[in-house]
Amino acid sequence: ELKVEQNPLFLSMQEGKNYTIYCNYSTTSDRLYWYRQDPGKSLESLFVLLSNGAVKQEGRLMASLDTKARLSTLHITAAVHDLSATYFCAVDSGTYKYIFGTGTRLKVLA
Amino acid sequence: GAGVSQSPRYKVAKRGQDVALRCDPISGHVSLFWYQQALGQGPEFLTYFQNEAQLDKSGLPSDRFFAERPEGSVSTLKIQRTQQEDSAVYLCASSFPRRLAGGGNEQFFGPGTRLTVL
Numbered sequence: 001e002l003k004v005e006q007n008p009l010f011l012s013m014q015e016g017k018n019y020t021i022y023c024n025y026s027t028t029s030d031r032l033y034w035y036r037q038d039p040g041k042s043l044e045s046l047f048v049l050l051s052n053g054a055v056k057q058e059g060r061l062m063a064s065l066d067t068k069a070r071l072s073t074l075h076i077t078a079a080v081h082d083l084s085a086t087y088f089c090a091v092d093s094g095t096y097k098y099i100f101g102t103g104t105r106l107k108v109l110a
Numbered sequence: 111g112a113g114v115s116q117s118p119r120y121k122v123a124k125r126g127q128d129v130a131l132r133c134d135p136i137s138g139h140v141s142l143f144w145y146q147q148a149l150g151q152g153p154e155f156l157t158y159f160q161n162e163a164q165l166d167k168s169g170l171p172s173d174r175f176f177a178e179r180p181e182g183s184v185s186t187l188k189i190q191r192t193q194q195e196d197s198a199v200y201l202c203a204s205s206f207p208r209r210l211a212g213g214g215n216e217q218f219f220g221p222g223t224r225l226t227v228l
Contacts, residue, residue: 100152
């Protein structure tokens with residue numbers, strides 16, 4: 001059974017600092033997605049990672065995928081308050097459904 | 111173009127009441143998914159449709175939960191005799207009819223229906 005774990009679960013960081021969120025999964029997959037969720041809102045797609053070694057960047061966020069290590073990272077550079085949200089990784093199970101991680105609740109302090 | 115829409119956005123039900131949640135997927139999307147998101151948790155898969163066929167309902171937590179998509183477009187998730195543990199946000203997602211180049215199958219999510227059972 002595919003399991004997806006994220007860490008940390010909670011992250012409080014100062015503006016301007018860098019940090020990385022980790023997403024580990026238990027079985028082979030080469031398709032991984034990152035989503036952002038604001039309180040009371042739905043899931044906003046951030047990145048689609050479709051192969052080993054994939055790296056994508058958008059603004060202060062950069063995501064990468066290492067399928068051999070079964071690990072994806074979401075790196076935050078010079079955090080700003082607007083990045084405060086919950087971030088989820090989701091692994092394509094190989095059929096059609098996503099298995100979501102536990103989520104990382106990020107709070108960026110001014 | 112329009113994204114995935116869901117209605118109602120909020121639903122308060124008394125324990126034992128039946129509820130019906132609606133999802134309108136993106137036009138042309140063959141695949142439709144329902145997820146349940148409990149407070150502070152990640153979404154969990156409930157069921158999957160390809161056109162009107164329900165191909166997987168393994169995530170439905172009990173036989174009180176029923177989903178349909180009779181014409182391959184709009185879907186309804188019905189919960190009978192609601193219980194307090196059914197309180198959650200119910201998310202609907204749809205995806206393109208074929209996998210993206212490279213094998214991706216990106217799902218697009220609706221705003222969700224927040225169900226509160228008293």
